[in-house]
Amino acid sequence: MSDIALDPSLGSVDLTRQLCNIFSVSGEERAIADAVEAVLAERAPHLTVTRDGDTVIARTELGRERRVAIAGHLDTVPVNGNLPVRDERDPETGEAVIWGRGTVDMKAGVAVQLVLAVELDDPAVDLTWIWYDHEEVSSDLNGLGRALRNRPELFAADFAILGEPSNGTIEGGCNGTMRALVTYAGKRAHSARSWMGVNAIHRAGAALERLSAFEAERVLVDGLEYREGLNAVRISGGVAGNVIPDRCEIEVNYRFAPSKDLAEAEGVIREFFADADTVEIVDRAPGARPGLDAPLAQQFVEAVGAPPVAKLGWTDVSRFSGLGIPAVNFGPGNPLLAHADDERVPIAQIEATERALRNWLNR
């Protein structure tokens, strides 16, 4: 079934190296999904395994009162001379790290999950392990979203943990994100007679000045502070070097606290750009409340020990919270190093994450 044999018995640190070295850029997850499926078939008879495309879902069916879903994505962003991974010392902290593509985002998290999936045949709660494809590309390709649509019955749970890098602490919920195309119109004219036209690029200046002066809110949601952001991420306009431009387009990205729903976020954008000719929402994803008031979440926070913080980037926890399942991010690795060419994960953080998760699931 798989040409590549994974060996979780060597522990999650070694398994991180094994997983990273299976090339698995988005769209090419077949080999790694095959390898995960094979190791479960061989070593985890206590799990019922389902395959959906390159997503692997493995469930205990122990009849426990509560069920926890634990998910991680198998793909990485493109490699940039940073595979195979190697052992190094962190240039800033001196810690022992595994260096290379995927170490942070998120093969170390997947390794911890896979070690525990094989090991824990009698956990305190029923478990649904999910390893999925296409997380690093556009939302409509996302393997977790696809599997949720295809097999919703497999995803029922009381709590969910996404193994996205969070420095081994709990990062609750996530900000929402919305992108809009904002256009300013003008009237073309020869630039030798500019007063006969209306310069659309000049018209956009006021909006950029407002963005520059804008102080994004810090919003407390369920005790965690979410910092927002409203930014122009692209701008374009112009016809030729001697023509007054009749169109200027600004692409805006709004990151908003999970206390706002999509309609409220859109309202903020439309009000901010009330002077524009058109405002078109081109991408939207709701935030997720941290959900830390759920009993299982509180127990998990206690087990991990460190105080939880807000997740600022959008993650797939929002797909769980959209189903009414409280969900948090919990994985080894510094999220600021995700996608970086010098991506690297501290070995001690992989081990600590594994310990915390094992202790809680066995309690």
Place this chain on the structure above:
Amino acid sequence: MSDIALDPSLGSVDLTRQLCNIFSVSGEERAIADAVEAVLAERAPHLTVTRDGDTVIARTELGRERRVAIAGHLDTVPVNGNLPVRDERDPETGEAVIWGRGTVDMKAGVAVQLVLAVELDDPAVDLTWIWYDHEEVSSDLNGLGRALRNRPELFAADFAILGEPSNGTIEGGCNGTMRALVTYAGKRAHSARSWMGVNAIHRAGAALERLSAFEAERVLVDGLEYREGLNAVRISGGVAGNVIPDRCEIEVNYRFAPSKDLAEAEGVIREFFADADTVEIVDRAPGARPGLDAPLAQQFVEAVGAPPVAKLGWTDVSRFSGLGIPAVNFGPGNPLLAHADDERVPIAQIEATERALRNWLNR
């Protein structure tokens, strides 16, 4: 020598139609230059003809005290379903017009010149007729510039008339033009943590606001009013929908009165964008003073009758004034219709231009 026979004996209106219907988009002037050279060889034994690429120079050598150079370009901008030309009524004024590509810019002017070149074998001044290639494309290809470099001795003159469309009135001199690339730098960051970056597009906002508020000067030069303009003609910036952009580039076009030299114009741009990270001048062409105090110019103004006005767009008169030769624009056609898909020239204006020029040259 030429497959296409021009017949100037039918008059400048008919010759306009003949010239327009010889396809002559910039770079493809061979056929029309051949036709002009052939008609001069056949019908203008009083002219000494020189060919430089697709530029034709034809001179009287009568030993007159003064010499006037009269020039027009043979090329057009690309055709857009507007050839062959046809006779129509102007939709706005009801006048009889010739409609189609090249009628305004500037086959009607060339036709008037060619009729008079063949006819005037005993003018009051010596004449240098110049029909040249590559006016509608980048300045380094310009046939007038090339011929001036190759055969400067042919261009000595006391006064020059460029047949660019000017509604049959004298448009004196021209504004200068300068383009600059102005860049604002920033620092990339993930848009989920925008405060860790510096948004270059936001930084450009203040400059656009200043441009928007800017009141360009009106400058009197030798009695004519030149209206300036400072405009963003292009803008671009941005990396991806989730990245704070680290660079925003504005292309600016400054049209400045001929009382300013290139260094002064550059100074205006650099002062205006003092907050930018880089300002690179990418294109520059000096203006031309109207030179209406020259005796020949004053006689020409009297002969035409209508009061002269300032030429706002940049034209090749600047190449003559750069040689110290006073030069004006004088040709049939509304310059606002040049390059337009509904380019059209009033027949009465072609005839009036021909009359005024003939009367003056015969006086």
